[in-house]
Amino acid sequence: MEKTFLSVISVNIWNIVIALCNLLILTLIVKKFLYKPVKKVMDSRRAAIDADYAQAKAAREQAEEDRLNYAAAMEAAKQTSDQIIADAARTAEHRGNEIISEAREKANDIRRQAEADALLEKKKAEDDMKREIADVSAQLTGKLLEREINAEDHRSLIDSFLQEIGHDDDK
């Protein structure tokens, strides 16, 4: 077999065609075996990242919504509790007033009763005193009668005496 070298510059149409085809074939190789798989993987990663972002966003929105719901619930609970406390206070006040007025009435009753009793007692004492005085005057009369005075003097003395007592009593 002849072993030769080409000269430094040698143009050969077939070699040009072969080189041209080589580049085309290598382009297809690079496209099919490097670009396609790598782009596919990158796209799938981007899709996964997008999905993650969407999920995170949804979760954040959910959390925000929950927070608002919670705040609303708290507000409602606070209002209810305020209402309950106000109701209780009003009821207590009402009841206290009732108790106080009842007590006052009872006290008034007791006092009135006591006044009436006192009045009755006083009258009784007055009557007793009158009777006593009558008794004393009778005795006094007897004593006076023992002295000899006329009847006229006797009567006027008693009357004046009684008058005096009655007068004292009215004051």
Added chain:
Amino acid sequence: MTEEMAPDIHSKHFKAVDRALIALMILPILACMVLKIIYTPATEGVHISGALVFYQNDAMPVMPLIISESQVNSWGVMISILGLCLYLTHGLTARAVTKRQLVAEWIVEKCQNLVNENMGDYFSAWGPFVTAIIALSAFSSLICLLGLFSPTGDVNITGGWAILVFFLIMHYKFRGGFWNYFIGLFKPIPVFAPMNLIGEFATPLSMAFRHYGNILSGAVISALMASALGGLSQTVLGWLPGVLGEIPFLRVGLPAILSIYFDVFSGCMQAFIFAMLTMLNVSGAVPWDDWNARKEKRARRKAGAAQQPAA
């Protein structure tokens, strides 16, 4: 690994596939090296030439079909890149768990950004093409670090790529209508027509020769440098007794430093430049105004045709 879809990266099967893919990356290059070693004739001294011819078929029309080192190495690089792609995308998960996935995503993202920035969103589907150009060009140039012939040092290879780019540029230029394109050649004044025409063909030609020339010149300079240093070593250190005098000590070190520039830096740079020029030329080729006017006209005609039967 808690995800149900995630492959078990510690399983025996996964590791076996990994090993097979790494083999797919390395074996083609090794095969190229073996092929070169088998076919290279014993030569003396520095030897600057094109690719080694493996097979020649004179029966083909127009020109004989020659399968040389550039073609074989190109195919080796392509298979290697295929293995690299498969390896990087092996065991991808939505949640990146392996380093190689980060590398794969970094590559795709960077290339896609490059395309989007330089070509606009309309051309965002061009990512694979640009990535393929960069990968094929860079790996083809870097293969010379292994002592193999760089396919990019062969004008036919870069010429083939440039012609493909030329077709693509033309495809976009004709979007505005062939007549508009033809008139465009006579602007700003009709005298410019020949120069405009040359300019059209200069683009792929300059792209092809720039890339090829840079890589080949790097290889030539490296070879010349190595030979010069070898000669210098023999002259300066030839007095050393026995075998020591025959070892070219001065060749150690300096060629490696030069190689960093001419092979590594220049190779990557040219790959980037080729991709950049491709992107700019293709995206700049679209005559937006003409094209939009044409689309509008076509839409109007379609609407008119739809109205005609109704009336």
